[in-house]
Amino acid sequence: MNTTPAEPADRERARAIPEAAVARLAVYLRVLSGMADQGVNAVSSEELSQAAGVNAAKLRKDLSYIGSYGTRGVGYDVEVLVSHIERILGLTRNHSVAVVGIGNLGHALANYGGFPGRGFPVTALFDVDADLVGIPVGGIPVSHIDDITAVCVEREVSIGVIATPPPAAQSVCDRLVSAGVQCILNFAPVVLQVPDNVEVRKVDLAVEMQILSFHVARRADEAAGVSVGNNGLGVDGMVIRP
Amino acid sequence: MNTTPAEPADRERARAIPEAAVARLAVYLRVLSGMADQGVNAVSSEELSQAAGVNAAKLRKDLSYIGSYGTRGVGYDVEVLVSHIERILGLTRNHSVAVVGIGNLGHALANYGGFPGRGFPVTALFDVDADLVGIPVGGIPVSHIDDITAVCVEREVSIGVIATPPPAAQSVCDRLVSAGVQCILNFAPVVLQVPDNVEVRKVDLAVEMQILSFHVARRADEAAGVSVGNNGLGVDGMVIRP
Structure with missing residues (x-):
């Protein structure tokens, strides 16, 4: 996998993209990748917006954030746009993922096809249950949560996924942060306290x-x-x- | 559980609340419910905003959408605010939930404590795997997806959760819609086509x-x-x- 950093111009643009537009870029990327797999070379903003479930004006605005404007009468070059969005989203690097809390949800996440497929290999699993420690889930042996810091540092984990019960979430988060993990995806229904340099995304099913x-x-x-x-x-x- | 519909004034307000504010109201409700459990009677907007991880000005604006303004020097009455948000969110009714696709994620969802705890009893599970049909998960026997329409009508399901592989999601969605399900929580990474009267929320882990x-x-x-x-x-x- 290529590890080229974003071009300076892309980086300047990336700083100005609204959070909601970042989420939609990820959706466009999924749709475009599907089109590329089917041999589609060019797509109009109307086609792409319909396939992504977004209105065409919003799509054009989102793509203008990254400096992609398409060509009148032709539309967007699918491959160019795919690689451009991948660069903006930082998908040209690998991001090691640790999942903490290997209950039903943790199992689902550890086995989740979408993570390793796109540059998010799960490289570490943690649980507090001694019976689980050492057991492989999705090919990765579960480690004890006491080893979060050491294992995350060693495996260069950049994204931590918290799928623990609510009372454990903050202390797990603190350990991830002390291991240098700056991005956390939190499934526990609690508000995590983190330093300013750490990014938290919440998925709260309730x-x-x-x-x-x-x-x-x-x-x-x-x-x-x-x-x-x-x-x-x-x-x-x-x-x-x- | 009380089934009182929202007051007319609340309903008028509900139509004007931005989607993002609805999500934050749900977060405030969780925080406030925790405070109520601990015997807290009143809360300032600063305390509530900090506990919810939202800035205080945004919190006050969100609460103004539902007509709650608090009292200067006293703050908000916790119990009054809890019941007001519950009414706005429609949590004074029960919403039967069906989960379709009983893999790891479906298991996690079927067993998810947050659903039944707050008026979202899971009443139906579906899978295509004959080995799973009839097996109880979280106390509910799994039905075959061919029976989605009949079972959902019979059990008055109002929310359908799709946790199937992507290729199955649209046909599952169509069956839920034909059973009268108007709200769908979709975990499959596909854009679902639904009639205008059906609301889809996506949780896309990728x-x-x-x-x-x-x-x-x-x-x-x-x-x-x-x-x-x-x-x-x-x-x-x-x-x-x-």
């Missing part, structure tokens, strides 16, 4: 469910009252209750 | 990893060049490479 609940409730309320639905034509304040 | 990669790369680039770090004082364009 929050996702509650957001869905919000939409279920809104729909149910709308169905129970007069139609004040998503069409934007609803009559504010006119609510009839059975 | 995208999360790529966002982290972006930050790792940016930090590494910054460390390799002159300090153009997060302090906003960097000198644009001055890059020294080893």
Whole structure:
């Protein structure tokens, strides 16, 4: 795997990209990679936006952040755009991943096809359970959490994934940070305290469910009252209750 | 569990809340519930914002969306705010959840403590593997995916969770939608096509990893060049490479 750092111009651009656009770049990359695999050479912003589930104006704006503008009447060169987004996202390097907490979720993450496939090899697993220590999961033997610092330093782990129960998450996080891990993906439903130089992304399944609940409730309320639905034509304040 | 629908005023407000604020409301609710469990009666916006990892101005704005303003010098009444956010998020109803795809991730989701604890009982599990059908996971026997429509209708499932391999996700989604499921949490890395009245939330672990990669790369680039770090004082364009 190539380890070329980003071009200076790309780096300047990377600093200005909004977080939400970074997430969409990752989605475009997945769609574009699929197109490249199928031998597609060029794609219009309309085609790409539809396949990515984003509107075309937003897509063009996102790609303008990275300095990709496409060609009128031709669209974007798929291979050029793939390698450009990969460079911006830092996918031309390998990022060693440690997963801490090898319960059901940790097992799923350790075996997750999406990590090693794109430059995120899982190189270390940790759990507190003595019965698990030494057992290979997805080909990697589980280490004890007391060894987080030593093992992460030795294996040059750059991304730590926390899949422990909530009470253990902060102390696990502290150990990862003391091993020099600067990026943490946290599945435990707690707010982690980290130094300024550490980036935390949270995946909170309870929050996702509650957001869905919000939409279920809104729909149910709308169905129970007069139609004040998503069409934007609803009559504010006119609510009839059975 | 109470099934009172939202007050008309709450419903009007709910329609105007930005999606990102909905997610933060869910986080505030978790923090506030923990405080309530510890017997805390009142909380200032500063305390709550710190515990939730959000800045205080944003917190106050988010709470203003739901019409909660707190009292100067006293702050917010914890119990009142908890029940208000629960009502806005629709958590005063039960939402039956179906999980489709009982691999490692599906197992983790079926056993996930956060779902049943807050009004999201998992009531149906589905897989295509004949060896799994009939086996209970987290107390619920697995059904065959051919029975998605019948089982979801019978058990009044309102939220469907897709944890299948990517190629199966769309057809599973179609079956959930035909059973009247209007909210889908999708873990498969594909863009699902759904009717306008169906809400899809995606949890894409590969995208999360790529966002982290972006930050790792940016930090590494910054460390390799002159300090153009997060302090906003960097000198644009001055890059020294080893």
